[in-house]
Amino acid sequence: MRVYLNGNEAVATAVRLARAEVVAAYPITPQSTIVEKIAEYIADGSMAADYIRVESEHAALAACYGAAVTGTRVFTATSSQGLAYMFEMLHYVSGCRVPLVMAVANRGLAAPWTIWADHQDAIACRDTGWIQLYVETAQEALDTCLQAYKIAAHPEVLTPVMVCLDGYVLSHTEEIVDVPEQEAVDGFLPPYRPEYAVDPARPMVFGIGAGPELYPAFKYYQHQAMLRAQEVIEDVDGEFAALFGRSYGGLVDPYYCDGAEVILVLMGATAGTAREVVDDLRRQGEPVGFLRLRSFRPFPVAALRAALAGTRVVAVLDRDCSFGYEGVLATEVKAALQGVPGAPVVAGFTGGLGGRDIRPEDLAGIFRHCLEAVRHRNRGEGLVVSGGWQK
Amino acid sequence: MLQIRWHGRGGQGAVTAARIFGLAAALYAGWHAQSFPSFGTERRGAPVTAFTRLDDRPIRDRSQIYNPDYIVVLDATLLETTNVFAGLAPGGIVLINSSRDVAGGRIPAGARLHYLDATHLAREVLEAPIVNTAMVGALAGLSGLLPVEAVTRAIADVLPEGLVNKNAAVARRAYELVGEGTGKPGAAYHDSRLV
Amino acid sequence: MVKIKELLDNELVQGSYACAGCGGILAVRMALKVLGPETVIVTTPSCLLGVTTFYPQLAFKVPCVNVTFPSTAAAISGVVAGLRRRGKSGVKVVGLAGDGGTVDIGLQALSGAIERGDNFIFICYDNEAYMNTGVQRSGATPLGARTTTTPVGRAGRGENRPKKDMLAIVAAHNVPYAATASIGYPQDYLTKVQKAMEIEGPAYIQVLAPCPPGWGYSSHLTVKLARLAVQTGQWPLAEYERGRLTVKEVANPRPLKEYLAPQARFAHLLASK
Amino acid sequence: MLREEELKKGPNLYTPFLGTTTGSWRLLRPVLDRERCNNCLACWLFCPEGCFRRGEEAVTLNLDFCKGCGICVTECPRQALALVEEGSNDARLLER
Numbered sequence: 001m002r003v004y005l006n007g008n009e010a011v012a013t014a015v016r017l018a019r020a021e022v023v024a025a026y027p028i029t030p031q032s033t034i035v036e037k038i039a040e041y042i043a044d045g046s047m048a049a050d051y052i053r054v055e056s057e058h059a060a061l062a063a064c065y066g067a068a069v070t071g072t073r074v075f076t077a078t079s080s081q082g083l084a085y086m087f088e089m090l091h092y093v094s095g096c097r098v099p100l101v102m103a104v105a106n107r108g109l110a111a112p113w114t115i116w117a118d119h120q121d122a123i124a125c126r127d128t129g130w131i132q133l134y135v136e137t138a139q140e141a142l143d144t145c146l147q148a149y150k151i152a153a154h155p156e157v158l159t160p161v162m163v164c165l166d167g168y169v170l171s172h173t174e175e176i177v178d179v180p181e182q183e184a185v186d187g188f189l190p191p192y193r194p195e196y197a198v199d200p201a202r203p204m205v206f207g208i209g210a211g212p213e214l215y216p217a218f219k220y221y222q223h224q225a226m227l228r229a230q231e232v233i234e235d236v237d238g239e240f241a242a243l244f245g246r247s248y249g250g251l252v253d254p255y256y257c258d259g260a261e262v263i264l265v266l267m268g269a270t271a272g273t274a275r276e277v278v279d280d281l282r283r284q285g286e287p288v289g290f291l292r293l294r295s296f297r298p299f300p301v302a303a304l305r306a307a308l309a310g311t312r313v314v315a316v317l318d319r320d321c322s323f324g325y326e327g328v329l330a331t332e333v334k335a336a337l338q339g340v341p342g343a344p345v346v347a348g349f350t351g352g353l354g355g356r357d358i359r360p361e362d363l364a365g366i367f368r369h370c371l372e373a374v375r376h377r378n379r380g381e382g383l384v385v386s387g388g389w390q391k
Numbered sequence: 392m393l394q395i396r397w398h399g400r401g402g403q404g405a406v407t408a409a410r411i412f413g414l415a416a417a418l419y420a421g422w423h424a425q426s427f428p429s430f431g432t433e434r435r436g437a438p439v440t441a442f443t444r445l446d447d448r449p450i451r452d453r454s455q456i457y458n459p460d461y462i463v464v465l466d467a468t469l470l471e472t473t474n475v476f477a478g479l480a481p482g483g484i485v486l487i488n489s490s491r492d493v494a495g496g497r498i499p500a501g502a503r504l505h506y507l508d509a510t511h512l513a514r515e516v517l518e519a520p521i522v523n524t525a526m527v528g529a530l531a532g533l534s535g536l537l538p539v540e541a542v543t544r545a546i547a548d549v550l551p552e553g554l555v556n557k558n559a560a561v562a563r564r565a566y567e568l569v570g571e572g573t574g575k576p577g578a579a580y581h582d583s584r585l586v
Numbered sequence: 587m588v589k590i591k592e593l594l595d596n597e598l599v600q601g602s603y604a605c606a607g608c609g610g611i612l613a614v615r616m617a618l619k620v621l622g623p624e625t626v627i628v629t630t631p632s633c634l635l636g637v638t639t640f641y642p643q644l645a646f647k648v649p650c651v652n653v654t655f656p657s658t659a660a661a662i663s664g665v666v667a668g669l670r671r672r673g674k675s676g677v678k679v680v681g682l683a684g685d686g687g688t689v690d691i692g693l694q695a696l697s698g699a700i701e702r703g704d705n706f707i708f709i710c711y712d713n714e715a716y717m718n719t720g721v722q723r724s725g726a727t728p729l730g731a732r733t734t735t736t737p738v739g740r741a742g743r744g745e746n747r748p749k750k751d752m753l754a755i756v757a758a759h760n761v762p763y764a765a766t767a768s769i770g771y772p773q774d775y776l777t778k779v780q781k782a783m784e785i786e787g788p789a790y791i792q793v794l795a796p797c798p799p800g801w802g803y804s805s806h807l808t809v810k811l812a813r814l815a816v817q818t819g820q821w822p823l824a825e826y827e828r829g830r831l832t833v834k835e836v837a838n839p840r841p842l843k844e845y846l847a848p849q850a851r852f853a854h855l856l857a858s859k
Numbered sequence: 860m861l862r863e864e865e866l867k868k869g870p871n872l873y874t875p876f877l878g879t880t881t882g883s884w885r886l887l888r889p890v891l892d893r894e895r896c897n898n899c900l901a902c903w904l905f906c907p908e909g910c911f912r913r914g915e916e917a918v919t920l921n922l923d924f925c926k927g928c929g930i931c932v933t934e935c936p937r938q939a940l941a942l943v944e945e946g947s948n949d950a951r952l953l954e955r
Contacts, residue, residue, distance in 0.1 A: 004548070022664065022667045050667040052663050055660075056660075060660075062664065062695070066666075069651055070671075072668040092653065092654050096870065097869030097871070116430055169453050172427055172428055174410055174424075174425065200625065202873065204649055205652065205871065207653065207870055208639050211641070214860075214861070217861070217866050221867045270453060273454050597909035600924055601875065604907065607929070611907045641861075641872065641878075642876060642877075642878030646874045806942075807933065808907075809934055810934075
């Protein structure tokens, strides 16, 4: 059914369709309207779930963990400071291999105080062992939440998933969303029945302690599961496409990358603007392309190499910064291309921090800057491309 | 692409107006649409903006709107503190809720300026000075972008059940008053007091 | 009143790595004799977690959900909700945390869970300092006690603040049931556990559980000191029920010195100048 | 050591699982004089390790997990328990 929804409403709709049974969340802008909507669904009887009104984000994730180990499908959502406050629990949940799903309405971190979008919050949680999928549209937010439950609970993955949507730019922007039928979703996503759960008849310890002789083995298999998740993310996206007719490319979402001399890489909703810019420049005969990174963790090295290897310059736009170095995505793309014969030059750009608008002309400027460098190289000098910062 | 900027004060329903207009366009008038509030917290009484984009192809641009084709002002007192005309596209249209000419000479050259006394209209029909649905109806009529049925159906989708009938009625009245999609002023245009 | 002779003979926790004479593990073992096997334990990093759920020594015979230090009561809310959704509402959910995990870092979560009215029992085994990390003071450390962060020296006389009144804090939530207990008075303690079990909604029990290395006494004195704490008026046996606080009167209090003298943490208070 | 299938599912294991009996920690061992025991259950109740079983006329003692803390000896109201050095041939052992 075609419905006019914003990104947060699309997420709430997905959580209802996924038949999440326990939701625990704490309000924070711009996430709050997700859980407000879920509370409404529960209140009007259209969703059979327990809503735990916790006193903090740390507690939200702890409560979700507690509910998940009893064998229920759970959900939470947060942003920014709230995600930072969850940091300890993030590791705990992924370490315990609890397949829960959390929406993150991406927002910058204080100080200075901000409530607007950037990716610093989730990027700072890069190493918490969560799968991170960044979406472009409200439709994708809905579809990815459904996919996320399937990916997380896959027996070879058993890893929690963050579905990241840009604060306001997606969370509060309304557009047409095709809401799938409950029956179709039930077919895609059967009830959550983990291999084991809290049960006095077969007592277990969840989250045992492990000494130096055992701890690395658990971490090794956690890492293996995350690597394996690459394939599962692609498979689930494919299965979803077969059932619902919509696909997001799985790990990466290339756009006119073939034959491009400059490819822009970024994550999140800015992708839409980038597509417009690429169309424009292509019409003008410029050899540019675009690649949206959908899966930030696991980091799709092979898929990136396949899409980027033939180009001259990869411009990476980070809505985050690893202070004292550069944008995190830029570093990671460089690392992914390291050792590839004739690898493209990677230029890092930082922009869109704290909600700063990324306009088509900003992206066009990045393309032109990189194209200029390529032409300069053609005059016989080494290819050097400087990055930039949107101040 | 057509871009609309809505001006109001927190609590007046500018954000809802942007949504109703976008929903009406996308679900009931064959447009692709996108709507969003000015990003931030909405404090009651503080100036608020909201936006609607329409296009005949999918809208992918996620940047802010700087040069709207239409500007709708729900509260004329905003003209005293805010440059509501900022960035108006050449030949753009401005619709202000007022019973008199409050813009004076501030209107950019080439722009078309229209007034509707939506407050009066809302008091009559809704028995409350809530003007957002009237202004949605008026913009639909004035611009010819949407048929009035699209607006009334969108109102039914967005507003709580108890508020639908009167708001649909006020939107329809406003639509008729501004000229029923002809783009030409209707009878009660400039001073729209209903008798 | 529980009858000691009718308590469960089976052990629901056994084989732990707790120190010889540990009051904490004794408090838990006793409570499980009333709670029975249809129990889920939620616990956090603490001595208890370290000695009962660290591979290869898993000592519980009931399910145990471990969680981060601040989160015992938050995870409890999740377990309660999850079990309700799974149709297993007969299972008792019991939080176990030390004093640090209760009165300090766990306080916010406990406050939230009590205020939400979830049906659970929270047992704080109070050994009056952070024993797991090496005897640092907590909000439950009594006035004058020497710990590794309240040392005794030329300028330091041990802990300089009185113990946090956690029972009053919990009672202020209008909790259905809250009590203090001592492992030295098992009849009283276990009757309170029984009551907590039968009450619908949150119930809180703070049980004094002496720690031989942390307090600095010989391990055979654990129960005796838990009793002396009550007999010398240092540890009131209190009960908050239906809005009323009752405190068991100590008929003939014993001299405080009898309680302090065996404990190295108070040695400086008794040393003659 | 755990099997690969267990490791893959995360640090969640069936309990109880005891890699060792903690009785090996013991330096002192309790001995019980069954004649003196009146089955009052103080030792049974106060033993942190659950080493005592209830019996018809007297408790029985299993030292697998006994760490020799001595609480049972202190709490026994009839001096039916005593501590002896582990491995000694203390006379009290013979009395038993």
